[in-house]
Amino acid sequence: MADTVVMPRLGMTMLEATVVKWLRDDGAEVQAGDVILEVETDKVVQEIEATSSGRLKHAAEVGESIGIGRPLAFILAEGEEPPQTGKPAGRATQTKAQEPRAGRKAAARRPPMRATPIARRIAAEHNLDLESIQGSGPGGRIVEADVKAALEAGAAGSPKIKESVPLTGVRAATARHMQESAAIPQVTLNRECDAAPLLRARESLSLRASELGVRVSYNAMFAKALALALAEFPALNSSMSDDAIDIYEDINIGVAVDTDRGLLVPVLNNADKRSLAELTKELQTLSTRAADATITAEDLSGGTATITNLGALGIDYFNPILNSPESVILGIGRIRRHVSGAATVWLSLTFDHRVADGADAARLLGHVADSLSDPARLV
Amino acid sequence: MSERLLSYGEAIDEAIRQEMARDPSVFMMGEDIVGAAGRPEFWENLGGAYGGNRGLIVDFGPERVIDMPVSEMAFSGAGVGAAMAGARPIVDIMFIDLIGCCYDQLINQAPKIRYMTGGGYDCPVVFKTSYGGRAIPGLPKGGGAGVHHSQTMYSVVAHFPGLKVLTPSTPYNAKGLMTAAIRDNDPVMFLTHRFLGSVRGHVPEEPYTVPIGKADIAREGEDLTMVSIGGALPLCFEAADTLAADGLEAEIVDLQTINPIDEQTVYESVEKTHRLLVVDEDTPVASIGRDVAARVAQNRFGYLDAPVTSLHSADVPVPYSAALEEHMPPTAEKIVAAVNEMLVAF
Numbered sequence: 001m002a003d004t005v006v007m008p009r010l011g012m013t014m015l016e017a018t019v020v021k022w023l024r025d026d027g028a029e030v031q032a033g034d035v036i037l038e039v040e041t042d043k044v045v046q047e048i049e050a051t052s053s054g055r056l057k058h059a060a061e062v063g064e065s066i067g068i069g070r071p072l073a074f075i076l077a078e079g080e081e082p083p084q085t086g087k088p089a090g091r092a093t094q095t096k097a098q099e100p101r102a103g104r105k106a107a108a109r110r111p112p113m114r115a116t117p118i119a120r121r122i123a124a125e126h127n128l129d130l131e132s133i134q135g136s137g138p139g140g141r142i143v144e145a146d147v148k149a150a151l152e153a154g155a156a157g158s159p160k161i162k163e164s165v166p167l168t169g170v171r172a173a174t175a176r177h178m179q180e181s182a183a184i185p186q187v188t189l190n191r192e193c194d195a196a197p198l199l200r201a202r203e204s205l206s207l208r209a210s211e212l213g214v215r216v217s218y219n220a221m222f223a224k225a226l227a228l229a230l231a232e233f234p235a236l237n238s239s240m241s242d243d244a245i246d247i248y249e250d251i252n253i254g255v256a257v258d259t260d261r262g263l264l265v266p267v268l269n270n271a272d273k274r275s276l277a278e279l280t281k282e283l284q285t286l287s288t289r290a291a292d293a294t295i296t297a298e299d300l301s302g303g304t305a306t307i308t309n310l311g312a313l314g315i316d317y318f319n320p321i322l323n324s325p326e327s328v329i330l331g332i333g334r335i336r337r338h339v340s341g342a343a344t345v346w347l348s349l350t351f352d353h354r355v356a357d358g359a360d361a362a363r364l365l366g367h368v369a370d371s372l373s374d375p376a377r378l379v
Numbered sequence: 380m381s382e383r384l385l386s387y388g389e390a391i392d393e394a395i396r397q398e399m400a401r402d403p404s405v406f407m408m409g410e411d412i413v414g415a416a417g418r419p420e421f422w423e424n425l426g427g428a429y430g431g432n433r434g435l436i437v438d439f440g441p442e443r444v445i446d447m448p449v450s451e452m453a454f455s456g457a458g459v460g461a462a463m464a465g466a467r468p469i470v471d472i473m474f475i476d477l478i479g480c481c482y483d484q485l486i487n488q489a490p491k492i493r494y495m496t497g498g499g500y501d502c503p504v505v506f507k508t509s510y511g512g513r514a515i516p517g518l519p520k521g522g523g524a525g526v527h528h529s530q531t532m533y534s535v536v537a538h539f540p541g542l543k544v545l546t547p548s549t550p551y552n553a554k555g556l557m558t559a560a561i562r563d564n565d566p567v568m569f570l571t572h573r574f575l576g577s578v579r580g581h582v583p584e585e586p587y588t589v590p591i592g593k594a595d596i597a598r599e600g601e602d603l604t605m606v607s608i609g610g611a612l613p614l615c616f617e618a619a620d621t622l623a624a625d626g627l628e629a630e631i632v633d634l635q636t637i638n639p640i641d642e643q644t645v646y647e648s649v650e651k652t653h654r655l656l657v658v659d660e661d662t663p664v665a666s667i668g669r670d671v672a673a674r675v676a677q678n679r680f681g682y683l684d685a686p687v688t689s690l691h692s693a694d695v696p697v698p699y700s701a702a703l704e705e706h707m708p709p710t711a712e713k714i715v716a717a718v719n720e721m722l723v724a725f
Contacts, residue, residue: 117682138723
């Protein structure tokens with residue numbers, strides 16, 4: 001009786017494999033254990049051995065895809081004829097056409113994972129993957145005790161949850177927004193700037209507070225500095241769309257505001273064209289409305305770039321994350337007065353590297369730094 | 380107050396006497412329930428094949444305690460007729476093996492009277508009979524009574540809608556269920572295990588009922604549910620003690636009523652323990668034990684941690700040889716082995 005060498009199962013998801021190379025010729029005498037051919041799945045190349053000794057008769061050609069359990073070769077005794085395989089013509093296309101059914105059959109053929117009903121039930125209730133559990137029951141079956149042990153082991157590894165706060169409102173929006181931003185290839189440039197001129201400028205502007213109607217704020221000055229820099233380098237006053245960089249006409253600077261409800265970013269429209277006093281007043285109004293929740297969607301939309309200032313909270317510098325879909329965000333650290341009398345501030349500019357390169361962003365940040373060291377430009 | 384102990388047989392007799400005293404429509408008939416071959420001087424000391432109705436006729440007179448000729452067909456039919464006519468007969472059929480003779484009355488008439496008459500007739504008859512062919516551990520060996528006086532075969536009467544079938548297993552429940560059976564307005568089969576007769580237990584003197592159709596949690600446990608049917612209870616207790624020594628706590632659910640089955644109590648127990656062994660002294664084919672097993676497999680599949688298992692007598696006629704008969708029914712050792720097998724079964 002002819003011995004048949006069949007396609008073995010070489011992986012959990014394998015349905016068939018391709019004959020790569022015959023290592024022994026058709027008609028050759030082979031011994032059991034001789035490597036006779038190589039087959040390839042989408043993952044591996046595997047050598048196939050003769051299952052007995054005798055005369056080799058190929059049953060598949062190089063390049064042919066053979067399903068699991070289908071004959072690859074026959075090993076014949078002396079004078080024996082190979083059995084009729086009855087291989088229909090055009091089998092390859094047939095296999096393609098029947099793919100869904102083949103998949104279902106393969107799923108049915110897969111050895112069932114042994115787990116008792118209660119083990120399956122508990123695992124499902126706790127979203128536990130049974131594949132990850134080693135069964136201790138008869139025949140390696142996963143029993144209730146195994147699932148409970150896995151749950152306890154899992155519980156031991158993770159900290160105990162005191163309370164679970166549902167993700168809603170501003171927190172949910174921020175979470176979604178930050179997740180979106182994380183997909184953007186972004187780079188942060190840090191630069192320490194001379195802040196002494198800025199301090200002097202603010203002092204003199206403060207003296208004119210009654211004349212201006214307001215005590216000009218640092219944030220208004222930083223917003224204006226960024227706006228002026230973007231006017232000079234408009235390529236970064238932009239957003240990346242599917243296959244274009246949309247450069248905006250207006251320069252609208254969002255200012256990150258910390259409120260009880262979470263982070264909000266009211267927008268100062270046309271910040272490059274407005275006076276520091278105007279910007280300060282509007283920022284005060286917007287901040288108040290952000291805090292008491294009377295701020296509108298309009299106040300919060302239309303920004304083309306953002307500044308975020310953690311200086312008041314004692315932060316020296318940090319890497320801000322882009323306020324998607326904008327291309328730049330300027331992070332501002334605390335203004336540090338040195339013993340020498342000098343003053344410095346760290347500026348951190350994060351930019352979308354798809355939109356511009358490091359040198360472009362460095363020039364933009366340089367412009368901001370220049371404005372701050374010569375605040376007359378801001379007025 | 381100290382516990383009042385009665386035997387299983389005494390408890391049933393007390394229920395019958397109390398109900399006969401309470402309700403003049405209750406009467407009893409059967410073979411040898413008077414005994415004494417027509418000689419009243421022996422009435423005091425005789426009554427019932429196992430002496431269970433000793434002296435009953437002295438207390439209630441020959442009109443209410445009536446010996447019957449050897450024709451089960453005739454007097455079971457008389458019982459159905461009397462019940463339809465307004466009496467509450469207790470028909471004593473000495474051995475369950477004899478019900479083949481009363482099958483038409485038992486399965487075609489009694490359970491269907493209410494239905495066939497559109498609710499026009501009650502049929503409050505109690506068929507009392509005995510089953511079981513093996514000795515209870517710790518008691519004198521019985522058995523060896525041959526194929527016509529040793530069968531368990533309660534499954535064959537549990538099949539019919541309209542016929543309630545009780546298999547009490549403790550003196551307390553036996554008295555309460557007999558009282559409930561006599562008071563019930565439908566036909567009830569009251570099955571006593573032949574070798575539970577002298578088992579003693581706490582029985583209150585005042586009349587009380589135990590609900591028909593309600594299983595009893597005889598022992599609580601977390602690891603395994605044993606559903607015990609009738610005379611299997613002492614075996615289950617013995618096996619549970621052995622298993623407990625190995626750290627496996629069995630919960631014993633004494634089914635008590637085999638039609639209708641209290642599946643809810645069984646389900647609740649299985650939901651807790653995730654394993655089920657049914658112990659049934661009847662032979663396995665078309666049996667109550669397998670019925671319970673099938674219900675659990677079908678309706679509580681998602682709670683199981685081991686294959687549902689049932690243990691029965693060997694599927695053979697009861698051997699006359701006591702030496703062979705010993706090997707036929709479930710024993711505590713077989714129960715322990717079945718549990719161990721269940722825990723390692725593929």
